[in-house]
Amino acid sequence: MTKITAAISAVGKYVPEYVLTNKELETMVETNDEWITSRTGIKERRILKGEGLGTSFMAIKAAEDLLQKSKTNPAEIDLVIVATATPDLPVASTASYVASEIGATNAFGYDLQAACSSFLYGMSNAASYIESGRYTKVLLIGADKMSSIVDYKDRATCIIFGDGAGAALFEPNNEGLGLQDEYLRSDGIGRDFLRIEAGGSIMPATTQTIKENKHFIYQEGKTVFKYAVSNMADVAEKMLTRNHLKEEDIQWLAAHQANKRIIEATANRVGVTSEKVMMNIHRYGNTTSATIPLLLADYERQLKKGDNLIFAAFGGGFTWGAAFVKWAYNS
Ligand code: UT7
Numbered sequence: 001m002t003k004i005t006a007a008i009s010a011v012g013k014y015v016p017e018y019v020l021t022n023k024e025l026e027t028m029v030e031t032n033d034e035w036i037t038s039r040t041g042i043k044e045r046r047i048l049k050g051e052g053l054g055t056s057f058m059a060i061k062a063a064e065d066l067l068q069k070s071k072t073n074p075a076e077i078d079l080v081i082v083a084t085a086t087p088d089l090p091v092a093s094t095a096s097y098v099a100s101e102i103g104a105t106n107a108f109g110y111d112l113q114a115a116c117s118s119f120l121y122g123m124s125n126a127a128s129y130i131e132s133g134r135y136t137k138v139l140l141i142g143a144d145k146m147s148s149i150v151d152y153k154d155r156a157t158c159i160i161f162g163d164g165a166g167a168a169l170f171e172p173n174n175e176g177l178g179l180q181d182e183y184l185r186s187d188g189i190g191r192d193f194l195r196i197e198a199g200g201s202i203m204p205a206t207t208q209t210i211k212e213n214k215h216f217i218y219q220e221g222k223t224v225f226k227y228a229v230s231n232m233a234d235v236a237e238k239m240l241t242r243n244h245l246k247e248e249d250i251q252w253l254a255a256h257q258a259n260k261r262i263i264e265a266t267a268n269r270v271g272v273t274s275e276k277v278m279m280n281i282h283r284y285g286n287t288t289s290a291t292i293p294l295l296l297a298d299y300e301r302q303l304k305k306g307d308n309l310i311f312a313a314f315g316g317g318f319t320w321g322a323a324f325v326k327w328a329y330n331s
Helices: 022-026 033-040 055-070 094-101 118-131 188-192 207-211 221-242 260-270 288-302
Strands: 005-014 018-021 044-047 079-083 108-112 138-145 163-173 178-186 252-255 308-315 319-326
Touching: 005 055, 005 118, 005 178, 005 288, 018 022, 022 033, 033 260, 044 163, 055 079, 055 094, 055 138, 055 163, 055 288, 079 094, 079 118, 094 108, 108 118, 118 138, 118 163, 118 178, 118 288, 118 308, 118 319, 138 288, 163 288, 178 221, 221 252, 221 260, 221 308, 221 319, 252 260, 252 288, 260 308, 288 308
Parallel strands: 079 108, 079 138, 252 308
Antiparallel strands: 005 163, 018 044, 138 163, 178 319, 308 319
């Protein structure tokens, strides 16, 4: 029996209209465009405005973009996974709401949280369901409203993050295309360096935790940077060596967009030149779970059937990993 492979058959995206530029951030905190650009590569990010709009708003829009472009009937979708670190509500699955809103009436849905590695981990989930033969259409959405957990008085974090959503449909492929290999890792050592301290089961919300700003994201940037550079490069390199790939065999590097310098370090380690490195951090900043699907949507027209892609991500936890994907279609 030939092995079923799981391939991405369509992508979609949504970013909010409001553009928060480095110039505007200069009026909010002690920072400047030159520092942000040279240290991170970010020029602007999108912010979701509007009362009552959460992560699901963007996830639904990204899914609808995918459904409309690919002419997929939502009733045929078996499963909706929403990869997110900012669910609509602490309890109540965002994915089940999204599934209902997009008309995926025959699907089940759940959320997956692995910080900035959520989409990569989600790919592993989505692909496994397809490879098992049990399901044939799995919709994976990476979406985050980072502005809901960012302190816009903290210059160490508010310059980095943005809001957005991207979606990818996974289906069986009979030509062996799609996910070929993955290497996913985690290490609890990272918990103190990138986290939201309060609002969870260790420290539930109180007036005191609110007063002390403990519901915002905190990051020890330098430490996270150090771990991200070495770990993301290690796992990306492993995808090449384990699959006997040389630099010239790789058409694209799709790396989590946290910092241009981290992406470039990963590219250097695997030996790919800059024109093969997908990059949109300058426009969206770090959208956490949405960075990789936003890259796929932005680069979709340039991707060719059979292209070899290396995915890599690193995030809070720590969580990180890499994947080797053979692209399955021409758009
Ligand atoms: O996606 C999840 C994983 N996250 C990441 O991968 C992020 C990893 N970390 C980073 O990307 C970088 O560490 C940052 C972009 C967050 C910070 O860049 P850095 O080069 O590590 O800067 P730093 O924190 O070491 O700060 C250097 C200096 C400090 O001043 P002194 O102590 O040298 O006088 C900071 O106070 O830059 C100062 N600084 C700023 N200056 C202007 C920190 N933030 C800012 C700012 N504007 N926004």
